Amino acid sequence: MSVQKDDNGAPLTRSQEIMRLAFRDQEERFEKKREQWGPVWKDAFSALQHLSSTQGDDVVSHPSHYTSHPSGIEAIELTRHHDFLTGNVLKYLLRAPYKGSEVQDLKKAAQYLTWAIEEAESKEAK
Numbered sequence: 001m002s003v004q005k006d007d008n009g010a011p012l013t014r015s016q017e018i019m020r021l022a023f024r025d026q027e028e029r030f031e032k033k034r035e036q037w038g039p040v041w042k043d044a045f046s047a048l049q050h051l052s053s054t055q056g057d058d059v060v061s062h063p064s065h066y067t068s069h070p071s072g073i074e075a076i077e078l079t080r081h082h083d084f085l086t087g088n089v090l091k092y093l094l095r096a097p098y099k100g101s102e103v104q105d106l107k108k109a110a111q112y113l114t115w116a117i118e119e120a121e122s123k124e125a126k
Helices: 014-055 075-079 084-098 102-125
Strands: none
Touching: 075 084, 084 102
């Protein structure tokens, strides 16, 4: 009987041998599962890559109107430097000509601007 060795070449202790035997069956089962599921995961990943490359426009996190401004700057890059109300005014103004109804977005910007003015007036009155 040959002496089993660990990854560093040292002989295994009796408890290490027992542990290796105890987990051998589990390792074999895991290996079979990896062999079975490997192609499935590969196909799923490939399909996902194909789907994202054919859509061309991520309508959730990066729709085309986010960078339609001639500067190419996304509104979020500007809005993150302002408070919520002012940031939304900027966002709706910058995106208005490039998505849906321009009038609707201009009205949204006006509403946020009204709220920002009311908030500023309230602070000044104190």
